[in-house]
Amino acid sequence: MSVPAPGAIDCDIHPALPGMQALVPYLDEYWRAHILMRGLERDNYTASAFPPNAPINCRPDWKPAKGSAGTDLELLRAQALDGFGTRYAICNVLHGAPAVFSEDLSAAMCRAINDWLAAEWLSKDDRLRASIVVPMHSPELAAKEIERMAADPRFVQVLVWEMGELPLGRRIHWPIYRAAERLDLPIGIHAGSSYRHPPTNLGWPSYYLEDYVSWSTGFAGVLNSLITEGVFVEFPRLKVVLMESGVTWLPGWMWRADKTWRGVRAEVPWLEKSPAAYAREHVRLTVQPFDAPPRADQLQRIIEEIGSDEMLLFSTDYPHWHFDDKDALPDGLPEHLLRKLLVDNALKTFPRLSP
Amino acid sequence: MNVAVIDRQPDISSQTKLGIVDCDIHPYTKSPADLDQFLSERWRKMRASIGGRSRSPFANAPNYPRMSPFTGMRMDSYPKDGTHPGSDLGMMQEQLLDLFNVSYGLMMPLLGRGADERNVEFGAAMATAANEWEAQVWCDREPRLKAGVQIPLEYTEAAIKEIEKRAGDRRFTHVMIPPRGLEPLGRRRYWPILEACAANGFSIALHLGGTSGHPSTGGGWPSFYHEEHPSYPQSKEALVTSLVIEGVFEHIPNLRVALVEGGFAWLPSLTWRLDKHYKRLREEVPHLKRLPSEYIRSNIWVTTQPIEEPERPEDLLATCEWIGWDRIMFSTDYPHWDQDDPRYAFKAPLTEQQKRMVFRENALAFYGLE
Amino acid sequence: MARHVVAPASEIAPGKSKIVDVAGRSIGVFNVNGEFFALINRCPHEGAPLCIGFVLGRFTADRPGEYRLERHGEMLRCPWHGWEFDIKTGQSWCHPESVKARTYQVEVVPGEALAKGPFVAETVPVSVEQNYVVVEL
Numbered sequence: 090m091s092v093p094a095p096g097a098i099d100c101d102i103h104p105a106l107p108g109m110q111a112l113v114p115y116l117d118e119y120w121r122a123h124i125l126m127r128g129l130e131r132d133n134y135t136a137s138a139f140p141p142n143a144p145i146n147c148r149p150d151w152k153p154a155k156g157s158a159g160t161d162l163e164l165l166r167a168q169a170l171d172g173f174g175t176r177y178a179i180c181n182v183l184h185g186a187p188a189v190f191s192e193d194l195s196a197a198m199c200r201a202i203n204d205w206l207a208a209e210w211l212s213k214d215d216r217l218r219a220s221i222v223v224p225m226h227s228p229e230l231a232a233k234e235i236e237r238m239a240a241d242p243r244f245v246q247v248l249v250w251e252m253g254e255l256p257l258g259r260r261i262h263w264p265i266y267r268a269a270e271r272l273d274l275p276i277g278i279h280a281g282s283s284y285r286h287p288p289t290n291l292g293w294p295s296y297y298l299e300d301y302v303s304w305s306t307g308f309a310g311v312l313n314s315l316i317t318e319g320v321f322v323e324f325p326r327l328k329v330v331l332m333e334s335g336v337t338w339l340p341g342w343m344w345r346a347d348k349t350w351r352g353v354r355a356e357v358p359w360l361e362k363s364p365a366a367y368a369r370e371h372v373r374l375t376v377q378p379f380d381a382p383p384r385a386d387q388l389q390r391i392i393e394e395i396g397s398d399e400m401l402l403f404s405t406d407y408p409h410w411h412f413d414d415k416d417a418l419p420d421g422l423p424e425h426l427l428r429k430l431l432v433d434n435a436l437k438t439f440p441r442l443s444p
Numbered sequence: 445m446n447v448a449v450i451d452r453q454p455d456i457s458s459q460t461k462l463g464i465v466d467c468d469i470h471p472y473t474k475s476p477a478d479l480d481q482f483l484s485e486r487w488r489k490m491r492a493s494i495g496g497r498s499r500s501p502f503a504n505a506p507n508y509p510r511m512s513p514f515t516g517m518r519m520d521s522y523p524k525d526g527t528h529p530g531s532d533l534g535m536m537q538e539q540l541l542d543l544f545n546v547s548y549g550l551m552m553p554l555l556g557r558g559a560d561e562r563n564v565e566f567g568a569a570m571a572t573a574a575n576e577w578e579a580q581v582w583c584d585r586e587p588r589l590k591a592g593v594q595i596p597l598e599y600t601e602a603a604i605k606e607i608e609k610r611a612g613d614r615r616f617t618h619v620m621i622p623p624r625g626l627e628p629l630g631r632r633r634y635w636p637i638l639e640a641c642a643a644n645g646f647s648i649a650l651h652l653g654g655t656s657g658h659p660s661t662g663g664g665w666p667s668f669y670h671e672e673h674p675s676y677p678q679s680k681e682a683l684v685t686s687l688v689i690e691g692v693f694e695h696i697p698n699l700r701v702a703l704v705e706g707g708f709a710w711l712p713s714l715t716w717r718l719d720k721h722y723k724r725l726r727e728e729v730p731h732l733k734r735l736p737s738e739y740i741r742s743n744i745w746v747t748t749q750p751i752e753e754p755e756r757p758e759d760l761l762a763t764c765e766w767i768g769w770d771r772i773m774f775s776t777d778y779p780h781w782d783q784d785d786p787r788y789a790f791k792a793p794l795t796e797q798q799k800r801m802v803f804r805e806n807a808l809a810f811y812g813l814e
Numbered sequence: 815m816a817r818h819v820v821a822p823a824s825e826i827a828p829g830k831s832k833i834v835d836v837a838g839r840s841i842g843v844f845n846v847n848g849e850f851f852a853l854i855n856r857c858p859h860e861g862a863p864l865c866i867g868f869v870l871g872r873f874t875a876d877r878p879g880e881y882r883l884e885r886h887g888e889m890l891r892c893p894w895h896g897w898e899f900d901i902k903t904g905q906s907w908c909h910p911e912s913v914k915a916r917t918y919q920v921e922v923v924p925g926e927a928l929a930k931g932p933f934v935a936e937t938v939p940v941s942v943e944q945n946y947v948v949v950e951l
C-alpha cells in the first residue's frame with residue numbers, strides 16, 4: 090500500500106556519489122595531492138556489495154537519464170521526497186570508502202564523503218538528514234569523525250556495514266559506540282560487506298542473488314555479536330538500526346538466541362536479560378525490502394511474534410527496487426503499528442530529528 | 445516464556461509408543477585407536493603421529509569451548525568406564541533406543557573427520573575406516589542403527605568410490621556431508637559427488653559442521669560459544685540458498701536433502717526472501733526454472749533439534765505448517781548437551797497425525813526404511 | 815502431606831547432595847553450607863534428572879569483562895541444557911518468576927522427636943542419638 094498521509098520519516102535512502110572526482114574538492118590538501126598522484130579519482134571505489142546497475146539496486150523509473158541511480162538531487166527530491174510526502178529522509182551513502190584497507194586513506198575518503206553530503210545534499214533540501222560514514226576498522230579515527238560531524242545536527246546516525254573485519258560487538262569497536270551514545274547517534278548498520286570474509290560461513294557463493302539473500306543472515310550474526318559481547322550493557326542508551334534486510338527473520342532469530350542464552354549465559358554473565366529482550370529495547374529495523382509471507386494471517390502472526398510495535402521503521406530504500414509505483418508499505422500491517430512505524434518510532438530512535 | 449514446571453511423571457506418551465525414528469544420533473569411539481583395525485599400516489602411523497589436520501586452531505578441541513565436559517555432552521551420558529559419551533551401546537539403548545522405543549536411529553558420526561581433512565588421501569582412508577566402524581561396531585550389533593556414509597568432500601574420486609561401495613548395503617541409509625567445506629555445497633565442484641548420491645539411491649544428511657576455515661559470520665570470528673551456537677541456523681540458510689540458487693535441484697531433481705541440527709524456524713522467512721529477490725535478480729540465474737520456494741518444497745527436509753522455543757509455544761506449530769508437516773523429522777542429537785527429549789521437545793500439542801508424521805513416517809519415507 | 819525421613823543429617827555433608835525416592839518421586843536433597851534444601855529431580859525444561867547436575871556458584875558480572883563468582887554452592891546447573899536453578903528457591907536464572915523447579919520443605923529433626931511421629935521412615939533406620947533430614951510432601 091502507499092503511505093497514507095504526508096509526513097513520514099524515511100529511514101533509508103541512498104544518494105550516490107557520482108564518482109571519486111566529486112570528492113576532490115572536499116579532501117584536505119594532503120589527501121587531495123595524494124589521491125591525485127595515484128590517480129584514485131578515476132577509479133570509483135564503488136562498493137561491490139551494491140553493483141549500481143543491478144536491477145535490485147536501481148528501479149527503472151528512478152534512474153536518471155545520465156549517471157547512476159541516486160546521483161541526481163532534483164530527481165531524488167521529486168521521487169523520494171515529494172513522491173511519498175516525506176518529512177525527513179535519512180541519507181545513507183553506500184560508497185566503498187569504508188572498505189579501503191588503509192585506515193588513513195579510508196578515513197580521508199569518509200571525511201570527504203561526509204562533507205560532500207553536507208554541502209551538496211543536506212544544504213539543498215531541509216528534509217534531508219544523513220548518517221556519518223566512518224572507517225569502522227579504525228575505531229579511533231572513526232570516533233574522531235563522529236565527534237567532528239556531530240557538530241552538524243543534520244547528521245543523525247553513524248553508518249557502518251554489517252560485515253567488516255571483526256564482528257561488530259567486539260570491544261575494539263567500543264570507542265565508536267561510546268562516542269555515538271554520548272552524542273545521541275544510533276548506529277545504523279546497513280546490509281553489505283567489505284568482503285574481508287566470505288559473506289556466508291560456507292564460503293564464497295557464485296551469484297549476487299546469494300549475497301543479497303545472505304544479508305539477513307549477516308544481521309543475525311551482528312545481533313549475536315552485539316548482544317553477547319555486552320554492547321547494550323555497556324552502552325544502555327545506544328540504539329542500532331538494521332537497514333535493508335527485511336524483518337520476518339527476526340522471530341526465528343529471537344527464539345534461537347534465547348534458547349542458547351538460557352543454557353550458555355554463564356559464559357557471558359553480564360547479560361541480565363534474554364537476547365530478545367535486548368533486541369526489543371535496542372534494535373530497530375527498516376522495512377524495505379520487506380520479506381513478506383504470502384498470506385495476511387502469516388504476516389499478522391509474525392508481527393505478534395516480534396512482540397513490539399517500536400522496532401520497525403519506514404524506509405523506501407530509494408533508489409533500490411523492491412516495490413513498484415508508490416507501494417512503499419507492505420500490505421496488511423496493523424493500523425496501530427503503521428502510525429508508529431511511519432513517524433513515532435523514528436522520532437524516538439533518532440533524538441536528533443526532534444529539534 | 446510461559447510457565448513450564450514439569451511436576452508430572454514421564455508419560456510414555458504416544459510418540460514413544462509409535463516407534464520413533466531419531467534422525468540424529470552420535471556414536472563415538474571409546475578411543476581413537478578403535479579405527480586402527482580399519483586402517484592400513486601407513487594411515488595407522490599417520491593417525492598416531494601427525495594426526496588429523498583441519499582448518500582450525502586446535503588439534504583436539506573445537507574452536508569454541510562448550511559449557512560441559514567432553515566438548516558438550518549431556519552429563520548423564522558418561523559411561524561408567526570413563527570413556528566417551530555415546531561410545532557405549534548398552535547405555536545408548538537404555539537412554540535412547542529402548543527408552544523411547546526407537547525403530548530406527550540415523551547415525552551422524554562426528555569422528556574420523558575424513559570430510560575436511562587437509563591431507564585428502566588420509567581423509568579418504570579415515571572416511572572409509574569410519575564407515576567400516578559404523579557398520580561393524582554399531583549396525584551389526586544393533587540393527588536399528590543406520591549408518592551414514594562419510595566421504596572426503598575435497599577428494600571427488602575417492603568420495604564417489606566410497607558412495608558406490610556402500611550402495612546396496614542396507615546398513616547405510618544416507619551420505620553424510622558436513623556442509624562447511626571449502627566452498628558452498630551448491631558450487632559446481634561438488635556436483636559429481638551430489639550426482640553420485642542421487643544415482644546410488646542415497647539421501648544426503650547435511651549435519652552442521654566442517655572446518656571451512658571461513659569465519660562463522662560474514663563479519664568475522666565471534667568471541668563466544670554464545671554466538672557460535674546460534675550461528676548454526678545461518679549456516680543452514682546459506683546452505684539452502686547455495687543448493688537452490690546454484691541450480692543443484694534443477695540439475696539433479698531427485699536429490700533429497702535433510703538438514704540436520706539447525707532447527708527449522710528460520711526456513712519460512714528464508715523461503716519468502718529467496719522468492720522475493722529471485723524475482724528481481726532472475727536474469728542472473730536463468731538456470732532456475734521454478735521459484736526457489738518450489739525447489740525447497742520438493743527437495744529439502746528439516747530435522748527438529750535443537751528445537752526452537754518460541755515465547756508463545758503455539759507459534760512453533762504455525763511455523764511447522766508453513767514449512768509443511770511432511771517435511772519435518774524428529775531428531776534427538778543424543779548424547780550432546782543440546783539434545784531434545786521426544787516427550788517434551790514440542791511445547792505445544794501436536795495432533796496424532798502430526799505426531800505420526802514428524803516422529804516416524806516422514807523419516808521412514810525419506811530414508812527408504814521399512 | 816506426610817513427613818518423610820530421608821537420611822541421617824550427617825550423611826549429607828555441606829556441598830553434597832543425595833537423591834532419594836519419596837512417595838514415588840525422585841528428589842534431590844542438598845546441604846548448602848549446613849542448611850538443607852530439597853528439589854524435584856526433574857528439570858522443568860525437558861525433564862532431565864536435574865539434581866545430578868553440577869552445584870556451582872552464581873556467575874555474574876557488573877559489566878562486560880568484569881567477572882564475579884558469588885553465592886558459592888547455591889546454584890544447580892541442569893545436566894542437559896545447562897539452565898541454572900537457585901537451590902534455595904528453585905527459581906531458574908533465566909526466568910525466575912515463571913520457570914521454577916519444584917521445591918519441598920525440609921527440616922532437620924532429632925531422632926528423639928521422630929520416635930513420637932507421625933513420620934514415614936521406611937528406608938532409613940532411626941536412632942535417638944542422631945539428627946535426620948525430613949522432607950515434607
Ligand code: FES
Binds near residue numbers: 857861894
Ligand atoms: S532439561 Fe534441564 S535445561 Fe533442558
